[in-house]
């Protein structure tokens with residue numbers, strides 16, 4: 001007869017203790033939201049905007065070559081073609097370039113410094129033969145993604161990582177550190193037609209002077225000012 005009463009007393013105490021524990025518990029402080037990833041830069045040539053450059057800052061990834069979507073979803077400005085400095089890009093981190101017409105490659109991208117590049121060939125004009133000259137020189141390239149909208153492209157989307165090594169320091173070498181190797185990539189623009197798989201090889205040398213001896217006809221573009229010292233280590237990458 002006593003048993004049930006004892007049991008219920010225990011139950012009540014347990015319940016009471018649990019309640020005390022719950023009241024005493026403070027809710028965890030709200031965790032601060034992680035900062036949103038930074039916007040990415042998207043550049044494309046636009047015939048709609050007087051054949052000038054559209055320079056967009058996008059919070060999300062936009063489907064390749066979708067100019068209308070980019071104009072709608074990103075924050076874009078028009079930059080007149082005449083005001084673009086040749087080889088004027090210095091991009092630490094990612095950059096997306098959509099090419100409708102080859103001038104953007106020749107007049108802005110060639111000879112620029114870009115670490116992580118996504119290059120998209122939009123429509124036929126970007127590839128219309130003849131496409132002289134065939135090579136694009138890029139400084140400090142670490143990764144490349146190529147998209148081709150060309151009909152019949154067997155490899156519409158391809159990617160390549162060149163070197164997982166130390167990051168290229170656009171602002172110049174740090175005090176006391178050996179300067180980053182002088183790194184030039186030569187990109188065969190025909191990879192933009194997506195017909196063959198992307199391939200690359202690199203040549204490494206302890207000095208730029210030696211390398212130019214071995215490649216006397218290399219069309220070396222003007223190097224960014226702080227690079228190109230003859231005693232600087234040098235890495236050449238050919239992408240084709």
Ligand SMILES: *[C@@H]1O[C@H](CO)[C@@H](O)[C@H](O)[C@H]1NC(C)=O
Nearest residue numbers: 041043053055056079084089
């Ligand atoms: C694009 O816009 C950004 C931000 O305004 C600017 O820093 C950059 O220089 C522009 N690039 C070109 C090629 O106009």
Ligand SMILES: *[C@@H]1O[C@H](CO)[C@@H](O)[C@H](O)[C@H]1NC(C)=O
Nearest residue numbers: 039057058059060073074075
């Ligand atoms: C980031 O992109 C969004 C649109 O995608 C735009 O509204 C915003 O102004 C951009 N932020 C910066 C700092 O450019």
Ligand SMILES: *[C@@H]1O[C@H](CO)[C@@H](O)[C@H](O)[C@H]1NC(C)=O
Nearest residue numbers: 106110133135136137219221
């Ligand atoms: C890029 O620049 C190099 C060196 O100035 C030049 O030989 C090459 O033809 C240029 N390529 C393009 C696509 O303009």
Ligand SMILES: *[C@@H]1O[C@H](CO)[C@@H](O)[C@H](O)[C@H]1NC(C)=O
Nearest residue numbers: 163165204205206207233235
């Ligand atoms: C290139 O050569 C330098 C020395 O000449 C060496 O320190 C470096 O590790 C080499 N880099 C690669 C990617 O082989």
Ligand SMILES: *[C@@H]1O[C@H](CO)[C@@H](O)[C@H](O)[C@H]1NC(C)=O
Nearest residue numbers: 205206207208209210211213
């Ligand atoms: C680089 O060139 C110098 C002078 O031309 C030579 O003495 C040296 O052996 C060369 N180094 C290599 C690795 O070829």
